[in-house]
Amino acid sequence: GENVEQHPSTLSVQEGDSAVIKCTYSDSASNYFPWYKQELGKGPQLIIDIRSNVGEKKDQRIAVTLNKTAKHFSLHITETQPEDSAVYFCAASRPRGNQGGKLIFGQGTELSVKP
Amino acid sequence: DAGVTQSPTHLIKTRGQQVTLRCSPKSGHDTVSWYQQALGQGPQFIFQYYEEEERQRGNFPDRFSGHQFPNYSSELNVNALLLGDSALYLCASSHIRLAGGTDTQYFGPGTRLTVL
Numbered sequence: 001g002e003n004v005e006q007h008p009s010t011l012s013v014q015e016g017d018s019a020v021i022k023c024t025y026s027d028s029a030s031n032y033f034p035w036y037k038q039e040l041g042k043g044p045q046l047i048i049d050i051r052s053n054v055g056e057k058k059d060q061r062i063a064v065t066l067n068k069t070a071k072h073f074s075l076h077i078t079e080t081q082p083e084d085s086a087v088y089f090c091a092a093s094r095p096r097g098n099q100g101g102k103l104i105f106g107q108g109t110e111l112s113v114k115p
Numbered sequence: 116d117a118g119v120t121q122s123p124t125h126l127i128k129t130r131g132q133q134v135t136l137r138c139s140p141k142s143g144h145d146t147v148s149w150y151q152q153a154l155g156q157g158p159q160f161i162f163q164y165y166e167e168e169e170r171q172r173g174n175f176p177d178r179f180s181g182h183q184f185p186n187y188s189s190e191l192n193v194n195a196l197l198l199g200d201s202a203l204y205l206c207a208s209s210h211i212r213l214a215g216g217t218d219t220q221y222f223g224p225g226t227r228l229t230v231l
Contacts, residue, residue: 043223
């Protein structure tokens with residue numbers, strides 16, 4: 001069935017270091033891969049997304065890479081800051097018209113950035 | 116421009132009761148999806164509404180039902196509440212695109228439901 005595995009479950013880094021979170025998906029029909037940041041007591045906030053026709057996307061300190069052959073995608077945060085501390089979720093979805101719109105989420109990674 | 120709004124913020128119910136949660140989508144959005152997020156886990160898809168119809172459903176029992184109104188707002192109803200229904204219920208809105216595209220979903224703050 002559809003499944004997204006996310007690692008690690010917790011990640012602690014020093015301020016200024018880089019953080020990498022990895023996800024693997026099982027559904028080969030997936031073509032859309034968003035990443036969400038969730039702070040305590042809040043809903044998930046979209047931070048970056050990538051579609052299957054692109055291998056890499058960058059937005060300032062955040063980048064996402066996609067390897068469709070291996071069904072892997074990763075989130076990279078450079079120059080981490082204490083305000084990056086939160087739980088990060090990866091997700092995968094099929095195209096609209098092929099049961100699209102249903103996001104399958106990973107289990108989450110709790111990132112802690114120490115000053 | 117208001118984002119996705121949900122009400123109420125918190126709710127406490129007892130087993131067997133019924134609950135209704137409400138969601139208003141982001142301005143310009145016409146599709147609403149509902150998710151259940153248990154403590155320490157990722158959100159799980161419940162169902163999605165577009166043009167006032169349920170378009171997709173996840174692995175949730177019939178006790179979970181929904182509705183979408185002409186103004187695109189939506190309700191989630193849960194009947195015969197169980198202790199295991201305690202969770203954060205999230206609403207996400209998006210705008211339908213041409214076939215083959217994938218909507219970007221924006222989440223509301225959620226409703227924290229506690230079942231005693």
